[in-house]
Amino acid sequence: MTKLWPALLIAATLLWGCTAPPGAKSTMPVPAAPGTGTVHWQYMRSTSYEARQPGLGISHRYESRVGWVDVYVYDLKQSSWMSGVDDPRFDEHFKATVNEIRVAGANGVYAKVEVGPVSDVRIEEQTLRRVSFRLLHAATGRSYESFTFLTARDGRLLKYRMSFATPAPSDVDAIAREFVAQNLRRGPDMPRALPPFLNI
Numbered sequence: 575m576t577k578l579w580p581a582l583l584i585a586a587t588l589l590w591g592c593t594a595p596p597g598a599k600s601t602m603p604v605p606a607a608p609g610t611g612t613v614h615w616q617y618m619r620s621t622s623y624e625a626r627q628p629g630l631g632i633s634h635r636y637e638s639r640v641g642w643v644d645v646y647v648y649d650l651k652q653s654s655w656m657s658g659v660d661d662p663r664f665d666e667h668f669k670a671t672v673n674e675i676r677v678a679g680a681n682g683v684y685a686k687v688e689v690g691p692v693s694d695v696r697i698e699e700q701t702l703r704r705v706s707f708r709l710l711h712a713a714t715g716r717s718y719e720s721f722t723f724l725t726a727r728d729g730r731l732l733k734y735r736m737s738f739a740t741p742a743p744s745d746v747d748a749i750a751r752e753f754v755a756q757n758l759r760r761g762p763d764m765p766r767a768l769p770p771f772l773n774i
Contacts, residue, residue: 613638613749617765623648631730634765636753640746641718641738643753645762648731655726658701659694668692668703668724671733675707686710686717697751698758700725702734709737716740721750732762 615636623630631648655661659668672689679687690706702725709718719742723734734757736750743749 613640613743615643615753620765634762640743640749641736643734643736645757646731646733646735647763648733649729650731654729655731657726657728659703659725660701661726664703664724664726667731671722671724672705675709679709682712684709685712685715695723695751697723698755700727700758702754719746721747723750723754727758727762 615638618635618637620632620634622632624632629649629651631646633647634645636643636645649655650667652663655663672692675684675687675689678684686709688708690708692703692705695702695704702723704721704723707718707720707722709720710716711718717740718737719740720738721734721736723736725732734750734754736753738746738749
């Protein structure tokens with residue numbers, strides 16, 4: 575399993591440091607269902623990482639006026655992840671996902687990284703482990719409030735990475751949780767639309 579961490583760190587750095595912020599153009603965007611209040615999330619594209627590294631799965635990008643979300647579904651080439659956060663392998667992987675952000679900061683992607691508290695939350699009968707971040711992007715000078723929610727579902731890992739430009743809405747935590755709830759209800763494996771699809 576440790577052989578996968580370099581690939582995961584590279585992928586995380588690319589996705590967090592080089593992804594386009596909300597408002598960037600994408601071909602054939604398909605509207606997603608609305609989120610909390612007046613926040614409407616729009617599905618933008620899907621990306622598969624399997625060609626580069628089997629086990630890294632697929633991600634789906636959503637954007638709104640307040641930020642963007644990447645939903646990752648993957649298994650690290652390990653079968654039958656126990657649902658929720660109780661799998662014996664889960665803690666190590668969660669710590670690695672947090673460390674990815676610290677590594678990105680050490681590599682100069684972020685000028686500042688603050689890691690918030692970790693907690694387990696229950697959303698739509700699914701237990702997820704949550705951590706928050708405050709990030710200052712080195713190249714753009716923009717700051718973000720970010721969240722990671724991680725769980726295992728249907729034998730695979732499911733990760734939500736969310737970024738909100740500051741000043742973030744006062745109810746940003748509620749917005750984040752509502753997106754997760756809605757995505758769990760609709761099914762995170764594949765958006766209900768024919769996506770623009772990238773293989774990297």
